[in-house]
Amino acid sequence: MVYVIGCHLTDFNRRKDGSSYRDWVYETFEASLAMSSLERKDIDTLIISTESDFFTFQLNPSTVIADDLGLHKVQIVRVEGGGASGQLAVHQGVKSILSKQSQHVAIIGFDPSASYLPSETVKQLYSNSFDSLTDGMNGVTATALYALSIQLFMKKTGLNETDLANATINNRNNALHNPSAHLKLKHNQQEIFASPVISSPYRRLHCSPLSDGAASLILTNKKPLNRISAPNIIGIGSANDMVNLGARDDVGEFVSKKEAMKKASSMAGIRANEIGFAEVYDAYAGAQFQAIKALGLSSDFLKDFRDGHFSLDGKLPINISGGLMGQGAPVGATGVGQTATCAMLLEGKYHKNLQIKNIPKFALADTHGGVGTLSAVSILKSNI
Amino acid sequence: MKISKKIELNYNISFGKMSKWLTGLTEGFALALKCSLCEKVSFPPQKICTCGSYKNSWIKLSGVAEIVTVTSGLDGNYGLVKFEGASTLTVVKLNNFNGTETFGKILKSSNQNPSIIITPTEVK
Ligand SMILES: [Zn+2]
Numbered sequence: 269m270v271y272v273i274g275c276h277l278t279d280f281n282r283r284k285d286g287s288s289y290r291d292w293v294y295e296t297f298e299a300s301l302a303m304s305s306l307e308r309k310d311i312d313t314l315i316i317s318t319e320s321d322f323f324t325f326q327l328n329p330s331t332v333i334a335d336d337l338g339l340h341k342v343q344i345v346r347v348e349g350g351g352a353s354g355q356l357a358v359h360q361g362v363k364s365i366l367s368k369q370s371q372h373v374a375i376i377g378f379d380p381s382a383s384y385l386p387s388e389t390v391k392q393l394y395s396n397s398f399d400s401l402t403d404g405m406n407g408v409t410a411t412a413l414y415a416l417s418i419q420l421f422m423k424k425t426g427l428n429e430t431d432l433a434n435a436t437i438n439n440r441n442n443a444l445h446n447p448s449a450h451l452k453l454k455h456n457q458q459e460i461f462a463s464p465v466i467s468s469p470y471r472r473l474h475c476s477p478l479s480d481g482a483a484s485l486i487l488t489n490k491k492p493l494n495r496i497s498a499p500n501i502i503g504i505g506s507a508n509d510m511v512n513l514g515a516r517d518d519v520g521e522f523v524s525k526k527e528a529m530k531k532a533s534s535m536a537g538i539r540a541n542e543i544g545f546a547e548v549y550d551a552y553a554g555a556q557f558q559a560i561k562a563l564g565l566s567s568d569f570l571k572d573f574r575d576g577h578f579s580l581d582g583k584l585p586i587n588i589s590g591g592l593m594g595q596g597a598p599v600g601a602t603g604v605g606q607t608a609t610c611a612m613l614l615e616g617k618y619h620k621n622l623q624i625k626n627i628p629k630f631a632l633a634d635t636h637g638g639v640g641t642l643s644a645v646s647i648l649k650s651n652i
Numbered sequence: 653m654k655i656s657k658k659i660e661l662n663y664n665i666s667f668g669k670m671s672k673w674l675t676g677l678t679e680g681f682a683l684a685l686k687c688s689l690c691e692k693v694s695f696p697p698q699k700i701c702t703c704g705s706y707k708n709s710w711i712k713l714s715g716v717a718e719i720v721t722v723t724s725g726l727d728g729n730y731g732l733v734k735f736e737g738a739s740t741l742t743v744v745k746l747n748n749f750n751g752t753e754t755f756g757k758i759l760k761s762s763n764q765n766p767s768i769i770i771t772p773t774e775v776k
Binding site: 286325399401402403405406407408409411412413415416419420464465466467468469470510512513514515519 | 653654657667670674694696698702721723724725726727728730731732740741742743744745765766767768769
């Protein structure tokens with residue numbers, strides 16, 4: 269079995285305090301280690317997740333981080349899968365424990381927003397995170413690709429611009445109660461409809477921000493006797509779809525997510541409708557709906573959303589943290605942070621105003637890279 | 653304290669089998685790969701067909717495409733289109749989109765930036 273005995277997220281925001289990603293990594297690791305009651309020397313495996321060395325100005329960052337954290341003679345792996353990097357790092361940790369290669373694993377995800385680089389450079393680099401020969405050459409942005417995908421999804425499902433606005437309002441509302449969130453904003457519909465169109469139907473306020481930040485987990489292979497409430501990770505799954513949107517069987521659907529979920533729920537031995545709480549990858553307001561549908565969390569996602577079932581007091585709360593849209597998105601940290609959020613919530617240790625009173629049995633963390641190109645999900649179980 | 657570091661990355665790289673396709677774009681035509689087994693035509697070209705076959709040959713499309721959907725805004729005009737003769741859809745950049753056009757014709761792109769750009773047209 270895999271137990272989560274340490275979890276932490278730093279603030280997600282744009283740092284203006286002169287700190288470096290190496291400080292955030294240190295901060296989150298020390299916090300997770302303290303929560304785990306382990307000592308530094310107990311950690312036998314370090315798994316690092318970060319998307320791009322362009323943003324950190326550091327190739328092979330795992331080794332310098334190990335030195336910063338005082339971890340020596342440990343196994344080290346760096347995991348990269350675009351936006352999915354953090355969740356894939358969680359999977360790597362789980363696999364390492366289940367294969368008996370590791371007993372105590374530290375997983376650390378981080379990324380700087382690289383606001384110190386010219387925004388055009390950052391845009392170009394992210395264009396190259398799709399196929400650099402096609403999408404990279406014509407300069408199409410992530411927003412435009414997500415927009416093409418959601419247009420077809422909206423046509424097919426009846427999701428409309430009011431739903432996009434309401435999802436934005438919901439997630440940012442949740443973020444108001446999350447002290448570490450990047451965008452703690454109280455929006456109204458008019459404000460969203462007045463926000464500039466980046467790539468129709470997506471407006472500026474429908475987008476998640478690029479954040480600075482780090483998140484961490486400490487996993488262990490034995491039930492911690494001093495903390496019997498530590499939750500388990502009981503299912504993991506990942507799958508891909510074609511990078512080129514036009515080559516996909518269905519441009520509007522996140523097929524890779526459906527596959528990843530199938531694998532994770534089969535490993536966990538549960539059905540998608542048993543999930544009681546989920547952090548899903550809402551890179552854009554519409555992506556949240558594409559995710560919910562693909563993950564099979566609802567048989568009628570639109571009705572359930574409009575009836576308020578995904579809100580904080582609903583029957584299946586989604587993105588209580590604020591999601592990427594509210595909490596923010598430091599790429600390599602995102603998936604680790606989503607899983608950490610699930611773990612805290614399942615143990616009753618989440619932020620006071622966001623903690624669900626009736627703790628669900630199962631939670632889901634859902635992450636992807638590209639436009640649902642590489643999906644990775646993890647299922648956690650409460651021990652309360 | 654802040655240190656300013658500047659790195660210039662001047663990529664001068666080759667693209668192997670895809671070079672033929674990229675050269676096509678700079679000459680204003682659309683080269684696609686046609687699967688020898690199931691005859692599926694992919695544009696952009698997929699080296700291995702979804703049927704699993706790796707046997708294929710280059711074919712030249714007319715360069716005329718039907719627009720499926722377009723996104724516009726501060727990030728520019730981009731669309732999903734169906735090129736005549738292709739089995740897949742293609743993500744393209746649109747040159748001067750007015751919102752009423754339903755077709756497009758591939759545009760010759762610059763030598764240094766071979767990309768799939770179409771000029772939208774009202775009629776085929
Ligand atoms: Zn074929």
